[in-house]
Amino acid sequence: MRTKTTVLILIVAATTACAVQSVSAQSSATLDRTKVLRAAADALGMARWSDIGAGATRLPAIDIVNTMEFSGSGTSYSSGQTLKTEYHAAVAYNPPAMRVEMTRAGSGGGASQHTIQTVRENFAWNESETGAGLVPGKGTATPAMDGLKERLLQLWTLPFGVVKAALAAGDKTTVSTESGSTVITFPLSGQLSGITLKATLDAQNFVTKVQTRPENAALANLAFETEYSGYRDHGEILTDIRSPGRIVRKQGGRTVLDIEVKMWEANNPYVVFPVPGNVKAAGADSR
């Protein structure tokens, strides 16, 4: 009798335990997305914590990427020509913003072109000098709302933007395997609604290719393919954040940007993007 009772208890325990295991296995399957995104974040060095002076406090890891700055040299395509280009970008994700400064060599010995294209949340503008339009007499800020989506797309297709946006998309993000590589696919949101982003990871979980696919013809100019390679810590101040050493962006099969990165400061540097008053007014008018 006692043996039978013991057996019964053990069977109940085993059944319960295996049921727990089954639930656990099921959540493991649904956790694949979580694992893949965490692996991608870890490859880039985004998920971090520190216990310095923390006493008994044990905080979780958080996404420590907010502002960045990088620069490089290479070529870009403009007005039917591929030109030597010096490229500099200041980036922020909270709030989302990007300032791209390019100096393109003049073709045939002509004057070089210098542009500063800036975007922040729902505003896009061009600056005659960095920070133009904020202080009277210091440059001109020209609203450029037509470029809003493309500029935001540049921000969110950077490797760090891809991981952030994929995490933010939650259940809409899917993970699959194509030709042996892990692929992350999700719809972009907000101003970029109607565009699907597909990112391919390499064996080290680095984002190596990002493709954007607009869902309708009106957004056809936002179909890009960007390749990233040569990841390492490119900062003068080392942060353990790995950034790409080469960026190649294509549109319709044509290379529109190809730069070798010289510097990528990931130390959350002081880069700011206040929206000039005239740009705010123009943005309000356009809505």
Add this chain to the structure above:
Amino acid sequence: MRLSRYCRIIALVAALCLLPAAVLGQEFSQIKRNNNAPPKPSGPTPRTPDGHPDLTGVWNGLGDNLLGVPNQIANNGLAIESESVTRDLHSGASIATFPRNTNRPLNNEQAERAATLLRRVGSNRPIYKPEYWEMVKNLDANANEEDPSNNCMPAGIPRAGIPSYIGQFPNYFIFIYPGQGGLIATQTMYRMIPSDGRKHTPLQELDGTYTGEGIAHWEGDTLVVDTWGFNSNTWFDQLGGYFHSENMHVIERFHRDGNTLTWTATVEDPDVLVEPWTTTPRVALLNPKPGAMLPESQPCSERDLSHIVTKEHH
């Protein structure tokens, strides 16, 4: 015999199935706090005979944690609320939050690099005039040499934050800021701040100092300390390269709620800033010991700077 072996197999299966839960339970039992939320107020707010909240006390109840990374993250405007939720208090943005993926402690280099990033991730940044953007960035990047407080100099106001001791008297306040080690090495500061209704000395008649000319008044139950007359030898936050001119004007607000004191500072400096900047509110906890005393500050003697060979910094 067969039954016994059968039982052992079932027991083994059960044990293996339940092992992860047991391990997990053991991990959680070691976690004492997984957020950096400010302390919640408790107890009554004492008042002085003239009816104002009494701010008198030793406001170091958070102990060493005041200078720790969790508190620095809070000062930078990030509220880590749980194992999965972090918010930027300034922008309202949600910040991705992950469980730790190792139980091994980070080595010093990993911990320091992560701490440097964690202290800077918040969105609440002063907006300088564009001609100073590169300067601020470079000051921060070269903080080992450029930070004016690194050589045992006074932190200044408002960088010093919440005083560790406040003495409240009918016509003046005494604030004491013990010298700090760790993140910054600064010397002890004190301020004697009148609250007798006097007006500021005209700015051009003041010689700039580290703590400026502070004058206090009450706005309801909030103590407002209005200060100008600074020198330009300090930064106005603990990091970031946030320099200022002698034209800086600082308005601090202190509000006591039970055993907590909430502090904010607004920095106006039309010479270098596009607009005033306000710190994320910081909360100090009253030392719970009835006879709490401030210990003597250790002498500040900076001996590390000459040995630093990289630009990595706090």
